[in-house]
Amino acid sequence: MHRTTAPAAEFQPFSQMNTTPLIDILLVLLIMFILTIPAQMHKVGIDLPSPRPGLAAQPETHRLAIAADGTLSWDGLPLADADLVPRLHAIAGRPEATLQLQSAAETRYARFDAILADVKRAGITRLGFVGNERFRF
Numbered sequence: 001m002h003r004t005t006a007p008a009a010e011f012q013p014f015s016q017m018n019t020t021p022l023i024d025i026l027l028v029l030l031i032m033f034i035l036t037i038p039a040q041m042h043k044v045g046i047d048l049p050s051p052r053p054g055l056a057a058q059p060e061t062h063r064l065a066i067a068a069d070g071t072l073s074w075d076g077l078p079l080a081d082a083d084l085v086p087r088l089h090a091i092a093g094r095p096e097a098t099l100q101l102q103s104a105a106e107t108r109y110a111r112f113d114a115i116l117a118d119v120k121r122a123g124i125t126r127l128g129f130v131g132n133e134r135f136r137f
Contacts, residue, residue, distance in 0.1 A: 060097040063130065066115060068106035088122035102130040
């Protein structure tokens with residue numbers, strides 16, 4: 001019976017190190033290290049005001065609506081253009097007063113911009129825009 005032997009090159013040792021087990025161990029150590037690090041919480045000290053006893057007063061809210069043709073209404077009542085600035089100055093003096101600005105979708109931008117400029121000149125700092133949900137894309 002004749003035996004065949006493998007060539008001599010197959011029995012030579014590898015000259016490179018097998019790094020697969022080393023990578024596996026390093027990966028396990030990295031995961032364990034990440035899991036054992038305590039999560040740091042960033043805290044900012046804030047002095048919050050304490051509530052005063054009694055009922056809180058409802059803030060004064062006024063709604064200025066601009067119709068599609070540019071006419072104004074104040075809290076649902078028609079308002080002349082000449083009466084707008086005095087009313088804005090009247091509520092600007094009260095810091096708790098809030099103005100809500102509502103505009104129809106067809107209102108011209110120039111009209112809206114002029115009214116917004118009047119609001120800014122009056123010094124109103126608490127301003128909200130009402131009804132702009134329908135303008136989302």
